[in-house]
Amino acid sequence: MTGHDHYFTAQPASPDERRAITVELAGRTLEVETAGGVFSPDHVDLGTQVLLRTVPAPPSTGDLLDLGCGWGPVALTLALASPQARVWAVDVNERALDLVRRNAERVGASNVVAALPDDVPDDVRLAALWSNPPIRVGKGALHALLLRWLPRRAPGGEAHLVVGKNLGADSLQRWLAEQLGPAVSVDRTASAKGFRVLTVRDS
Template identity: 35%
Template sequence: MSEHYYSKETKTSSEERTWNFELLGHDFTFTTDNAVFSKREVDFGSRLMIEVFNEPGIGGDFLDLGCGYGPIGLSLAKSFENRHVFMVDVNSRALGLAKQNAAANHVKNVTIKESDRLDGIEGHKFASILTNPPIRAGKQVVHSMFEEAEEALLDEGELWVVIQKKQGAPSAKKKLEELFGHTEIVEKQKGYYILKAKKFD
Protein backbone atom coordinates (compact mmCIF):
# COMPACT_ATOMS: atom_id res chain seq x y z
CA MET A 1 0.00 0.00 0.00
CA SER A 2 1.33 3.43 -0.86
CA GLU A 3 1.94 5.73 2.10
CA HIS A 4 0.42 9.17 2.52
CA TYR A 5 0.23 11.77 5.25
CA TYR A 6 -3.32 10.50 5.91
CA SER A 7 -2.11 6.91 6.47
CA LYS A 8 -2.03 5.61 10.06
CA GLU A 9 1.50 4.19 10.00
CA THR A 10 4.48 4.96 7.82
CA LYS A 11 7.61 3.01 7.01
CA THR A 12 9.26 6.03 5.41
CA SER A 13 12.55 6.75 7.13
CA SER A 14 12.50 9.48 9.75
CA GLU A 15 14.37 12.69 9.02
CA GLU A 16 13.25 15.27 11.55
CA ARG A 17 13.85 18.95 10.95
CA THR A 18 13.17 21.90 13.24
CA TRP A 19 12.38 25.44 12.11
CA ASN A 20 10.79 28.65 13.36
CA PHE A 21 7.59 30.26 12.10
CA GLU A 22 5.37 33.15 13.20
CA LEU A 23 1.60 32.64 13.43
CA LEU A 24 -0.86 35.20 14.79
CA GLY A 25 1.99 37.20 16.29
CA HIS A 26 3.46 34.23 18.16
CA ASP A 27 6.86 32.73 17.41
CA PHE A 28 6.70 28.95 17.11
CA THR A 29 9.34 26.27 16.85
CA PHE A 30 8.06 23.32 14.82
CA THR A 31 9.65 19.93 14.34
CA THR A 32 8.44 18.05 11.25
CA ASP A 33 9.42 14.85 9.48
CA ASN A 34 9.03 12.80 6.33
CA ALA A 35 5.50 11.50 5.58
CA VAL A 36 3.73 14.45 7.21
CA PHE A 37 1.92 17.20 5.32
CA SER A 38 3.86 20.40 4.48
CA LYS A 39 7.02 19.49 6.37
CA ARG A 40 9.16 22.48 5.31
CA GLU A 41 6.88 25.36 6.30
CA VAL A 42 3.30 26.02 7.35
CA ASP A 43 1.38 25.73 4.09
CA PHE A 44 -0.31 28.80 2.63
CA GLY A 45 -3.85 27.43 3.00
CA SER A 46 -3.47 26.71 6.71
CA ARG A 47 -1.85 30.11 7.29
CA LEU A 48 -4.71 31.84 5.50
CA MET A 49 -7.37 30.03 7.54
CA ILE A 50 -5.53 30.79 10.80
CA GLU A 51 -5.32 34.48 9.88
CA VAL A 52 -9.00 34.97 8.95
CA PHE A 53 -10.50 32.73 11.66
CA ASN A 54 -12.90 34.47 14.03
CA GLU A 55 -13.83 33.20 17.47
CA PRO A 56 -17.45 32.01 17.52
CA GLY A 57 -20.07 33.76 19.61
CA ILE A 58 -20.63 30.69 21.77
CA GLY A 59 -18.56 28.99 24.44
CA GLY A 60 -17.00 25.60 23.91
CA ASP A 61 -13.94 23.75 22.69
CA PHE A 62 -12.23 23.95 19.31
CA LEU A 63 -11.24 20.98 17.13
CA ASP A 64 -8.36 20.83 14.66
CA LEU A 65 -9.49 17.94 12.46
CA GLY A 66 -6.49 16.35 10.73
CA CYS A 67 -3.98 18.35 12.76
CA GLY A 68 -0.74 17.04 11.24
CA TYR A 69 2.23 18.33 13.23
CA GLY A 70 -0.02 20.97 14.78
CA PRO A 71 0.23 24.50 13.30
CA ILE A 72 -3.52 25.24 13.24
CA GLY A 73 -4.43 23.85 16.64
CA LEU A 74 -1.36 25.15 18.45
CA SER A 75 -1.64 28.68 17.03
CA LEU A 76 -5.31 28.87 18.04
CA ALA A 77 -4.57 27.48 21.50
CA LYS A 78 -1.92 30.19 21.98
CA SER A 79 -4.26 32.95 20.77
CA PHE A 80 -7.42 31.77 22.57
CA GLU A 81 -6.11 30.62 25.93
CA ASN A 82 -9.64 30.52 27.37
CA ARG A 83 -10.51 27.71 24.94
CA HIS A 84 -9.46 24.08 24.98
CA VAL A 85 -8.33 22.78 21.60
CA PHE A 86 -8.64 19.14 20.60
CA MET A 87 -6.21 18.07 17.88
CA VAL A 88 -6.76 14.77 16.09
CA ASP A 89 -5.10 12.90 13.24
CA VAL A 90 -4.87 9.33 11.97
CA ASN A 91 -1.13 9.56 11.25
CA SER A 92 0.92 8.30 14.21
CA ARG A 93 4.07 10.16 13.21
CA ALA A 94 2.18 13.44 12.87
CA LEU A 95 0.58 12.97 16.29
CA GLY A 96 3.95 12.39 17.91
CA LEU A 97 5.24 15.59 16.34
CA ALA A 98 2.15 17.55 17.40
CA LYS A 99 2.71 16.48 21.02
CA GLN A 100 6.40 17.36 20.74
CA ASN A 101 5.54 20.77 19.26
CA ALA A 102 2.94 21.49 21.95
CA ALA A 103 5.56 20.84 24.63
CA ALA A 104 8.29 22.83 22.82
CA ASN A 105 6.00 25.85 22.52
CA HIS A 106 4.58 25.56 26.06
CA VAL A 107 0.99 25.09 24.89
CA LYS A 108 -1.03 23.49 27.68
CA ASN A 109 -4.70 23.92 26.65
CA VAL A 110 -4.70 21.12 24.08
CA THR A 111 -5.66 17.46 23.89
CA ILE A 112 -3.87 15.58 21.10
CA LYS A 113 -5.13 12.12 20.23
CA GLU A 114 -5.42 9.57 17.47
CA SER A 115 -8.70 9.60 15.60
CA ASP A 116 -9.78 8.38 12.18
CA ARG A 117 -11.85 11.42 11.32
CA LEU A 118 -13.99 11.90 14.47
CA ASP A 119 -14.16 8.28 15.64
CA GLY A 120 -11.79 8.86 18.56
CA ILE A 121 -13.76 11.78 20.02
CA GLU A 122 -17.28 10.51 19.51
CA GLY A 123 -19.84 12.26 21.71
CA HIS A 124 -17.84 15.47 22.14
CA LYS A 125 -19.37 18.71 20.81
CA PHE A 126 -17.40 21.72 19.59
CA ALA A 127 -17.88 25.46 19.12
CA SER A 128 -15.51 25.53 16.13
CA ILE A 129 -14.03 22.82 13.94
CA LEU A 130 -11.22 23.70 11.55
CA THR A 131 -9.85 21.45 8.84
CA ASN A 132 -7.43 21.48 5.95
CA PRO A 133 -8.84 18.21 4.60
CA PRO A 134 -6.74 15.43 3.01
CA ILE A 135 -7.79 16.03 -0.59
CA ARG A 136 -5.71 13.11 -1.89
CA ALA A 137 -7.77 10.73 0.24
CA GLY A 138 -10.64 11.38 -2.17
CA LYS A 139 -13.92 13.27 -2.25
CA GLN A 140 -15.82 10.55 -0.38
CA VAL A 141 -13.48 10.77 2.62
CA VAL A 142 -13.51 14.58 2.64
CA HIS A 143 -17.30 14.78 2.40
CA SER A 144 -17.71 12.22 5.19
CA MET A 145 -15.45 14.44 7.32
CA PHE A 146 -17.86 17.31 6.69
CA GLU A 147 -20.83 15.12 7.67
CA GLU A 148 -19.20 14.00 10.91
CA ALA A 149 -18.10 17.56 11.69
CA GLU A 150 -21.66 18.86 11.28
CA GLU A 151 -22.87 16.29 13.80
CA ALA A 152 -20.07 17.21 16.22
CA LEU A 153 -20.83 20.95 16.30
CA LEU A 154 -22.77 22.67 19.03
CA ASP A 155 -25.81 24.68 17.97
CA GLU A 156 -24.42 27.87 16.35
CA GLY A 157 -21.03 26.19 16.10
CA GLU A 158 -18.94 26.76 12.98
CA LEU A 159 -17.01 24.57 10.56
CA TRP A 160 -14.05 26.23 8.85
CA VAL A 161 -12.54 24.59 5.75
CA VAL A 162 -9.59 25.55 3.55
CA ILE A 163 -9.53 24.05 0.08
CA GLN A 164 -8.08 24.97 -3.30
CA LYS A 165 -10.43 25.72 -6.17
CA LYS A 166 -8.59 23.24 -8.42
CA GLN A 167 -8.88 20.56 -5.72
CA GLY A 168 -12.63 20.81 -5.33
CA ALA A 169 -13.67 24.03 -3.59
CA PRO A 170 -16.94 24.34 -5.59
CA SER A 171 -17.84 20.72 -4.79
CA ALA A 172 -16.96 21.22 -1.12
CA LYS A 173 -19.08 24.37 -0.95
CA LYS A 174 -22.03 22.52 -2.49
CA LYS A 175 -21.68 19.67 0.03
CA LEU A 176 -21.50 22.11 2.94
CA GLU A 177 -24.60 23.91 1.70
CA GLU A 178 -26.45 20.58 1.60
CA LEU A 179 -25.45 19.93 5.21
CA PHE A 180 -25.77 23.40 6.72
CA GLY A 181 -28.12 25.26 4.38
CA HIS A 182 -25.65 28.11 3.86
CA THR A 183 -21.90 28.46 3.39
CA GLU A 184 -19.89 31.67 3.48
CA ILE A 185 -16.74 32.24 1.41
CA VAL A 186 -14.73 34.11 4.04
CA GLU A 187 -11.64 34.62 1.88
CA LYS A 188 -10.20 33.77 -1.53
CA GLN A 189 -6.48 34.07 -2.22
CA LYS A 190 -4.13 32.40 -4.70
CA GLY A 191 -6.75 29.82 -5.59
CA TYR A 192 -7.48 28.94 -1.95
CA TYR A 193 -10.98 29.25 -0.53
CA ILE A 194 -11.74 29.64 3.17
CA LEU A 195 -15.27 28.35 3.72
CA LYS A 196 -17.34 28.76 6.88
CA ALA A 197 -20.59 26.95 7.63
CA LYS A 198 -22.66 27.64 10.75
CA LYS A 199 -24.91 25.05 12.36
CA PHE A 200 -28.48 25.87 13.31
CA ASP A 201 -30.81 23.27 14.79
Protein backbone atom coordinates in the same frame (compact mmCIF):
# COMPACT_ATOMS: atom_id res chain seq x y z
CA MET B 1 0.74 4.36 -2.75
CA THR B 2 1.21 7.81 -4.26
CA GLY B 3 3.46 10.62 -3.20
CA HIS B 4 0.47 12.35 -1.64
CA ASP B 5 -1.23 9.72 0.48
CA HIS B 6 1.59 8.42 2.63
CA TYR B 7 0.66 10.80 5.45
CA PHE B 8 -2.95 9.59 5.48
CA THR B 9 -1.94 6.29 7.10
CA ALA B 10 -1.39 5.43 10.75
CA GLN B 11 2.27 4.61 10.14
CA PRO B 12 3.66 6.63 7.21
CA ALA B 13 6.24 4.99 4.97
CA SER B 14 8.61 7.96 4.79
CA PRO B 15 11.59 7.96 7.16
CA ASP B 16 10.96 9.61 10.52
CA GLU B 17 13.60 12.28 10.04
CA ARG B 18 12.98 14.91 12.69
CA ARG B 19 13.96 18.53 12.16
CA ALA B 20 13.29 21.90 13.74
CA ILE B 21 11.78 24.77 11.77
CA THR B 22 10.86 28.33 12.72
CA VAL B 23 7.31 29.50 12.02
CA GLU B 24 5.05 32.45 12.77
CA LEU B 25 1.87 31.37 14.57
CA ALA B 26 -0.60 33.35 16.70
CA GLY B 27 1.60 36.43 16.41
CA ARG B 28 4.63 34.61 17.80
CA THR B 29 7.84 33.26 16.35
CA LEU B 30 8.07 29.63 17.35
CA GLU B 31 10.50 26.80 16.84
CA VAL B 32 8.65 23.55 16.22
CA GLU B 33 9.56 19.98 15.36
CA THR B 34 8.49 18.30 12.13
CA ALA B 35 9.38 15.10 10.31
CA GLY B 36 9.04 13.20 7.08
CA GLY B 37 5.74 11.42 6.57
CA VAL B 38 3.54 14.32 7.67
CA PHE B 39 1.87 16.99 5.56
CA SER B 40 4.05 19.99 4.64
CA PRO B 41 6.94 19.18 6.98
CA ASP B 42 9.16 22.11 6.00
CA HIS B 43 6.83 25.09 6.37
CA VAL B 44 3.27 26.19 7.01
CA ASP B 45 1.61 25.35 3.70
CA LEU B 46 -0.10 28.08 1.71
CA GLY B 47 -3.64 26.86 2.30
CA THR B 48 -3.16 26.82 6.05
CA GLN B 49 -1.62 30.31 5.86
CA VAL B 50 -4.74 31.55 4.06
CA LEU B 51 -6.97 29.92 6.68
CA LEU B 52 -5.08 31.39 9.62
CA ARG B 53 -4.99 34.87 8.08
CA THR B 54 -8.67 35.12 7.21
CA VAL B 55 -10.75 33.42 9.89
CA PRO B 56 -12.06 35.33 12.91
CA ALA B 57 -10.53 34.78 16.32
CA PRO B 58 -11.57 31.44 17.83
CA PRO B 59 -13.91 31.21 20.82
CA SER B 60 -12.09 31.76 24.10
CA THR B 61 -13.59 28.67 25.73
CA GLY B 62 -15.13 25.36 24.78
CA ASP B 63 -13.92 22.51 22.60
CA LEU B 64 -12.05 23.52 19.45
CA LEU B 65 -11.02 21.07 16.72
CA ASP B 66 -8.16 21.01 14.24
CA LEU B 67 -9.25 18.24 11.86
CA GLY B 68 -6.28 16.67 10.08
CA CYS B 69 -3.74 18.42 12.28
CA GLY B 70 -0.42 17.27 10.77
CA TRP B 71 2.42 18.60 12.90
CA GLY B 72 0.07 21.17 14.38
CA PRO B 73 0.09 24.71 12.94
CA VAL B 74 -3.67 25.13 13.28
CA ALA B 75 -3.95 23.40 16.65
CA LEU B 76 -1.10 25.46 18.09
CA THR B 77 -2.68 28.67 16.78
CA LEU B 78 -6.02 27.78 18.37
CA ALA B 79 -4.38 26.81 21.65
CA LEU B 80 -2.24 29.93 21.94
CA ALA B 81 -5.11 32.23 20.94
CA SER B 82 -7.58 30.57 23.34
CA PRO B 83 -5.65 29.22 26.33
CA GLN B 84 -8.86 28.56 28.29
CA ALA B 85 -10.29 26.34 25.54
CA ARG B 86 -9.61 22.64 24.98
CA VAL B 87 -8.09 22.06 21.55
CA TRP B 88 -8.47 18.66 19.91
CA ALA B 89 -5.73 17.96 17.37
CA VAL B 90 -7.10 15.02 15.38
CA ASP B 91 -5.27 12.93 12.79
CA VAL B 92 -4.95 9.28 11.75
CA ASN B 93 -1.17 9.63 11.44
CA GLU B 94 0.53 8.53 14.68
CA ARG B 95 3.72 10.41 13.80
CA ALA B 96 1.76 13.61 13.35
CA LEU B 97 0.09 13.18 16.73
CA ASP B 98 3.46 12.65 18.39
CA LEU B 99 4.75 15.85 16.79
CA VAL B 100 1.69 17.83 17.91
CA ARG B 101 2.16 16.66 21.49
CA ARG B 102 5.84 17.58 21.42
CA ASN B 103 5.18 20.95 19.80
CA ALA B 104 2.40 21.83 22.23
CA GLU B 105 4.74 21.12 25.11
CA ARG B 106 7.51 23.08 23.43
CA VAL B 107 5.41 26.24 23.06
CA GLY B 108 3.59 25.91 26.39
CA ALA B 109 0.19 25.02 24.96
CA SER B 110 -1.00 22.66 27.69
CA ASN B 111 -4.58 22.79 26.42
CA VAL B 112 -3.91 20.66 23.32
CA VAL B 113 -5.21 17.09 23.22
CA ALA B 114 -3.75 15.12 20.31
CA ALA B 115 -6.07 12.26 19.47
CA LEU B 116 -7.07 9.67 16.92
CA PRO B 117 -10.59 10.28 15.57
CA ASP B 118 -12.15 7.50 17.63
CA ASP B 119 -10.54 8.82 20.82
CA VAL B 120 -12.60 12.03 20.88
CA PRO B 121 -15.55 11.36 23.22
CA ASP B 122 -18.91 11.20 21.46
CA ASP B 123 -20.39 13.89 23.71
CA VAL B 124 -17.84 16.56 22.71
CA ARG B 125 -19.55 19.41 20.87
CA LEU B 126 -17.38 21.86 19.02
CA ALA B 127 -17.36 25.61 19.59
CA ALA B 128 -15.19 25.84 16.47
CA LEU B 129 -13.70 23.56 13.83
CA TRP B 130 -10.77 24.71 11.71
CA SER B 131 -9.36 22.48 9.01
CA ASN B 132 -7.20 22.23 5.94
CA PRO B 133 -8.90 18.93 5.09
CA PRO B 134 -7.08 16.10 3.31
CA ILE B 135 -8.67 16.59 -0.10
CA ARG B 136 -6.42 14.00 -1.73
CA VAL B 137 -7.82 11.11 0.31
CA GLY B 138 -10.51 10.96 -2.36
CA LYS B 139 -14.03 12.28 -2.57
CA GLY B 140 -15.73 9.42 -0.73
CA ALA B 141 -13.35 9.47 2.23
CA LEU B 142 -13.41 13.27 2.39
CA HIS B 143 -17.20 13.40 2.36
CA ALA B 144 -17.41 10.80 5.11
CA LEU B 145 -14.88 12.73 7.18
CA LEU B 146 -16.75 16.02 6.91
CA LEU B 147 -20.15 14.47 7.58
CA ARG B 148 -18.72 12.85 10.70
CA TRP B 149 -17.42 16.08 12.23
CA LEU B 150 -19.42 19.04 10.94
CA PRO B 151 -22.65 17.92 12.68
CA ARG B 152 -20.75 17.95 15.98
CA ARG B 153 -20.71 21.74 16.07
CA ALA B 154 -22.24 23.20 19.22
CA PRO B 155 -25.13 25.63 18.74
CA GLY B 156 -23.57 28.73 17.20
CA GLY B 157 -20.28 26.95 16.53
CA GLU B 158 -18.60 27.67 13.21
CA ALA B 159 -16.43 25.50 10.99
CA HIS B 160 -13.82 27.02 8.68
CA LEU B 161 -12.38 24.85 5.89
CA VAL B 162 -9.69 25.89 3.43
CA VAL B 163 -9.80 24.16 0.06
CA GLY B 164 -7.94 24.78 -3.19
CA LYS B 165 -10.10 26.23 -5.95
CA ASN B 166 -8.56 23.78 -8.40
CA LEU B 167 -9.24 20.90 -5.99
CA GLY B 168 -12.98 21.39 -6.04
CA ALA B 169 -13.72 24.05 -3.44
CA ASP B 170 -16.80 25.35 -5.23
CA SER B 171 -18.32 21.91 -5.84
CA LEU B 172 -17.58 20.96 -2.22
CA GLN B 173 -19.41 24.08 -1.06
CA ARG B 174 -22.49 23.10 -3.06
CA TRP B 175 -22.33 19.49 -1.86
CA LEU B 176 -22.04 20.49 1.80
CA ALA B 177 -24.99 22.85 1.49
CA GLU B 178 -27.09 20.03 0.01
CA GLN B 179 -26.04 17.50 2.63
CA LEU B 180 -26.31 19.72 5.70
CA GLY B 181 -29.70 21.16 4.78
CA PRO B 182 -31.44 24.50 5.20
CA ALA B 183 -30.68 24.86 8.91
CA VAL B 184 -27.00 25.32 8.01
CA SER B 185 -25.34 27.85 5.71
CA VAL B 186 -22.14 27.13 3.79
CA ASP B 187 -20.55 30.36 2.60
CA ARG B 188 -17.33 31.29 0.88
CA THR B 189 -15.92 33.82 3.35
CA ALA B 190 -12.48 34.34 1.84
CA SER B 191 -10.61 33.70 -1.38
CA ALA B 192 -6.86 34.15 -1.73
CA LYS B 193 -3.90 32.65 -3.58
CA GLY B 194 -6.01 29.97 -5.27
CA PHE B 195 -7.77 28.89 -2.08
CA ARG B 196 -11.31 29.30 -0.78
CA VAL B 197 -12.30 29.44 2.88
CA LEU B 198 -15.71 27.86 3.41
CA THR B 199 -17.58 28.68 6.61
CA VAL B 200 -20.26 26.36 7.95
CA ARG B 201 -22.62 27.90 10.48
CA ASP B 202 -26.21 27.81 11.67
CA SER B 203 -28.54 29.66 9.31
